Amino acid sequence: MATIHQAPELSNFPGYIEVSRRFDQSGSGTGPVWTFEYRGTKQAIRNATNFWSSVGAKYSVVEDGPYSSASVIFSGPNYIDAGDPLGTSYIPVAGQEVPDIRYEFRTDYLDISLFALPAVAAEAESIGDPAFYKKTLEETVSNGLKLTEVSPLGNLPIARKVFQKLCRGEDSFPVARISLSRVATFSGTLGLPQVPQGIPPVYLPASFVTSWALPFSVYTMLPNVPIDPRTGKVMAPSGTAWGWKQTNYSSSLVVKTNMIEQNISWTFAPYDTDIYPFI
Numbered sequence: 001m002a003t004i005h006q007a008p009e010l011s012n013f014p015g016y017i018e019v020s021r022r023f024d025q026s027g028s029g030t031g032p033v034w035t036f037e038y039r040g041t042k043q044a045i046r047n048a049t050n051f052w053s054s055v056g057a058k059y060s061v062v063e064d065g066p067y068s069s070a071s072v073i074f075s076g077p078n079y080i081d082a083g084d085p086l087g088t089s090y091i092p093v094a095g096q097e098v099p100d101i102r103y104e105f106r107t108d109y110l111d112i113s114l115f116a117l118p119a120v121a122a123e124a125e126s127i128g129d130p131a132f133y134k135k136t137l138e139e140t141v142s143n144g145l146k147l148t149e150v151s152p153l154g155n156l157p158i159a160r161k162v163f164q165k166l167c168r169g170e171d172s173f174p175v176a177r178i179s180l181s182r183v184a185t186f187s188g189t190l191g192l193p194q195v196p197q198g199i200p201p202v203y204l205p206a207s208f209v210t211s212w213a214l215p216f217s218v219y220t221m222l223p224n225v226p227i228d229p230r231t232g233k234v235m236a237p238s239g240t241a242w243g244w245k246q247t248n249y250s251s252s253l254v255v256k257t258n259m260i261e262q263n264i265s266w267t268f269a270p271y272d273t274d275i276y277p278f279i
Contacts, residue, residue, distance in 0.1 A: 016040020016048065016070075034074045042068045103218050104181040108267075111172040114162055118228060118235050123158040125238070133159070141166040178223050179247065181265040182212065200246035202276045203266070208244045211279065223268055240270035243278060 022035040038045065045061055045068040052059045058073040114120060115134050124130035136151045137159060147163045148154035154163075165171075203211055209219045225242045226235040236242055248265035 015044025016068075036072045036074075038070045038072065039067060041066065044068075045070050100185040102183050103214075104183065105221065106179045106181065108177045108179065109174045110177055112175045113172050114165060114170065116237055117173075118233075118237075119158055120162055121237060123156055127153075127156075137163055137166060177267055177269055179265050179267045180218075180222070180244070181248070181263060184262045186260055186262075199276065201279045202241075202243035202245045202271045203279050204241070204243050207279050208266070236270040239273055241273055241278065242268065242270050244268050245271055245276060 016038050017040060018036060019039050020037045038048070042063055045063075048070070049059060049061065052072050055074075059070055061068055061070045115124065115130075121130070124133035127133055133153065136153055137147070140147050140151060141163065146154075147160065153159040205222065205225065208214070209222070214222075227233070228235050234242065244266040246264060247267045248263065251260055251262045253260050
């Protein structure tokens, strides 16, 4: 159920004010339903009940001290639009309902191989055989040998550092991955959720914001593409680019209320440009 909270305003009847209204597109299977909440003097609320009865609304009144509160439900062939005065009635069309949307950030940590470090990958490429580079270092450590005794890699500065780390049992390092989830709740009359794509696209940072119309409070919290402070270059393996890829798509339908909750999540990471389509 979408809830619209707004500042209290004077209603058509003096002496009480509207404090909130709610809209249920399905009305638990009975059709669209508006629920208004009012508060005011006892006499004003009592007078208003005559009008509510005349237009076929259901209402309940609670009198507490000098003031009363009323809950008024409109349903049936005519409905009240959220932006119109109380006396204006017509049938709302699909699309006037604004889904409830919330955003959630989550941080996960993945172990990445030492050989994925940009400096290590660059040195491995410089000898023309990255596979030989990796295999030699790992086999030298597993055989309990010194690097300088079995391989010319002992003359390479990065290879010596990697060799030392492998000897200490450090073959990987944790890397943070930021994920963003968009959870939307809306009526089934607006259409069922889309079918997820087999190979979802990767959104570049700029296109991600525009494609999903992210609000300012959300896109200002998105992480930046990491830059190596020593070289000023983007820290990404060869053949990859940083972007947001859909990593989760789920939806649930509550048949009784005809309400759908849709959850879409994206993860920010470097993705292979040969596998994923980029937008």
